[in-house]
Amino acid sequence: AQSVTQPDIHITVSEGASLELRCNYSYGATPYLFWYVQSPGQGLQLLLKYFSGDTLVQGIKGFEAEFKRSQSSFNLRKPSVHWSDAAEYFCAVGAKRTSIQGGSEKLVFGKGTKLTVNP
Amino acid sequence: EAGVAQSPRYKIIEKRQSVAFWCNPISGHATLYWYQQILGQGPKLLIQFQNNGVVDDSQLPKDRFSAERLKGVDSTLKIQPAKLEDSAVYLCASSVGLGLAYYEQYFGPGTRLTVT
Numbered sequence: 001a002q003s004v005t006q007p008d009i010h011i012t013v014s015e016g017a018s019l020e021l022r023c024n025y026s027y028g029a030t031p032y033l034f035w036y037v038q039s040p041g042q043g044l045q046l047l048l049k050y051f052s053g054d055t056l057v058q059g060i061k062g063f064e065a066e067f068k069r070s071q072s073s074f075n076l077r078k079p080s081v082h083w084s085d086a087a088e089y090f091c092a093v094g095a096k097r098t099s100i101q102g103g104s105e106k107l108v109f110g111k112g113t114k115l116t117v118n119p
Numbered sequence: 120e121a122g123v124a125q126s127p128r129y130k131i132i133e134k135r136q137s138v139a140f141w142c143n144p145i146s147g148h149a150t151l152y153w154y155q156q157i158l159g160q161g162p163k164l165l166i167q168f169q170n171n172g173v174v175d176d177s178q179l180p181k182d183r184f185s186a187e188r189l190k191g192v193d194s195t196l197k198i199q200p201a202k203l204e205d206s207a208v209y210l211c212a213s214s215v216g217l218g219l220a221y222y223e224q225y226f227g228p229g230t231r232l233t234v235t
Contacts (some may be wrong), residue, residue: 004161032219043123043226044162044209051220090161094219096177104217106175107224109161 002027002095004110013081021076021113025090029100032094032105033074035065038112040089047089050074061085086117123227125211131233137199140230144192144213150174151188152224153196154210162210168190168194169217199235208232 003026011018025031032051036044048059055067065076074091090112094105124143132138143228144151149170154162165184170191179186183202188194198205208229214222 032217041228043212043228045226046223092161104174105219106164106167107162107219109163110162111159 002031002064002093002108004091004093004108006089006091006110006113008113009111010114010116012118014118015083016080019076019078019081019085019088019115021091021115023074023076023110024072024092025074026072027093027095029096030069033065033067034092034094034107035059035063035074035076036090036092036109037087038059038090044090047076081115081117083117083119086115088112088114123213123225125209125227125230127230128228129231129233131235132201134189134234135138135200135202137197138201138232139195139197140211142194142196142227142231144194144211145217145225147224148213149191149216150214150222151194152212152214153186153194154212156208156210156229158207164194165196174217198232199233203234206232206234 005024034049035047039042047063048057050057050067090109092107092109095108096105149199151168153165156162165179166176166186168188171188186196208231210229211227212224214224
């Protein structure tokens with residue numbers, strides 16, 4: 001079954017420092033990969049996604065992620081963190097359903113990484 | 120453009136009581152999703168509708184959970200009777216259509232349920 005592992009439950013960085021959030025996935029074929037951000041009391045917002053092509057993906061708010069098939073990873077990066085980036089970040093894989101299950105795909109999320117930004 | 124609306128935002132009930140959540144998706148979005156997000160976990164898909172038909176309810180505990188989207192627009196999710204382990208945030212999302220490669224899911228703010 002498809003799964004996503006986010007090894008870091010909580011990360012603290014200083015404002016202006018660089019950031020890398022780790023994500024490893026388990027999937028038999030080329031995956032659809034996503035990063036979402038969830039601020040307190042808010043729903044999830046899509047930061048970026050990877051389906052195919054260029055393995056370095058640019059997203060909103062200055063985030064980028066790199067797909068590495070050999071490492072089954074899709075790590076999220078930002079060169080300089082702002083205080084407003086403090087939130088919880090979720091990596092997700094698009095898991096294909098069988099035709100009996102209705103076809104298409106569904107999102108399978110990791111457990112998330114909470115980011116704290118120190119001034 | 121208005122986002123996905125959910126109500127109530129917070130609900131506290133005792134175990135064995137029933138509760139219902141409401142979701143109004145973005146106008147024109149044919150696909151609607153209900154997720155359960157337990158504290159410390161990522162969201163888990165409970166049920167997915169395409170218009171008023173169910174695409175996937177394989178992870179919905181059908182002995183106590185039910186959901187409907189009768190007119191293919193808004194949706195309700197019901198729990199009856201509630202258990203302590205149902206305490207979670209219930210997120211509704213919608214998209215224009217099926218297919219993650221083509222259609223982004225937009226999430227509502229969620230309903231936080233506490234079962235005591």
